[in-house]
Amino acid sequence: MKTIEQIAAELQGYDPQALSAERVNQFLAQLVEPVTATETVGVFEALGRVLAQDVVSPISVPPHDNSAMDGFGFHSSQLQPGQSLSLRVIGTAFAGKAWQGTVAAGECLKIMTGAIMPPELDTVVPLEFVKAQGELIEIPPGVVSAGDNRRLLGEDLTAGQPALRRGQTLGPAALGLIASLGLPGVEVVRKLKVAYFSTGDEILSLGEPLREGAVYDSNRYTV
Structure with a gap:
């Protein structure tokens, strides 16, 4: 790294007693060096x-086809334009575990938000849209279309795809994304190290005896 004297010698018309803001920025741009050191920190500290590096997703998000609503899952091939659809409820799928069984034609599955969609289902009708009577539900015509309220595997993010890019400043949303990928930490650029000081003939350090025309340094502590 160049010394301050070497940098000053290269600046045409350099006068330390009369520096414009533009000239100061030119001076500082040559004096400082980019931070390249990195460290790994936990999500709470990030x-x-x-x-410092791209965050590559180790998983697909969502990790499986799942329901976007509390409702009833069924296959859309049974929908007919202008006609209601009557289905028998054969079970309930909860979020957190796969439902075991098979849903046949004329049947449906009560399903909670986030629950895995069985492979033979492709559509979810919200609870409030149906008429229920015992084990049967009736879906009125036109309230749902094929594929509605179904979130597909990898719809938001595919495994192996960059989720966040190098150089990005991490905010709350980014930290939530990192956590959703199951990553306990992330590689970041080392924090800047900054030194600051106060100057002036009238400045006194704390603890020094007060003298005429002088004031105690307060700016440094305020900063």
């Missing part, structure tokens, strides 16, 4: 930090 707020406001800058990513």
Whole structure:
């Protein structure tokens, strides 16, 4: 790294007693060096930090086809334009585990938001859209179309795909994304190290005896 004297010698018309803001920025641009060191921090410590590497998703999001609503899952091939559809409810699928069984034609599955969609189902009708009577439900015509309320595997993010890019400043949303991928930490650029000081003939350090025309340094502590 160049010394301050070497940098000053290269700046045409350099006068330390009369520096414009533009000239100061030119001076500082040559004096400082970019931070290249990195460190791995936990998600809670990563707020406001800058990513040192791309965050590559180790999983697909969502990790499986799932329901976007509390409702009833069925196959859309049974829908007929202008006609209601009557189905028998044969079970309930909850979020957190796969439902075991097979849903045949004329049947449906009560399904909760986030629950895995069995492969033979492709559509979910919300609870409030149906008329229920015992084990039977009736879906009025036109309230749902094929594929409605079904979230597909990898719809948001595919495994192996960059989720966040190097150089990005991490905010709350980015930290939530990192956590959703199951990553306990992330590689970030080392924080800047900054030194600051106060100057002036009138400035006194704390603890020094007060003298005429002088004031105690307060700016440094305020900063």
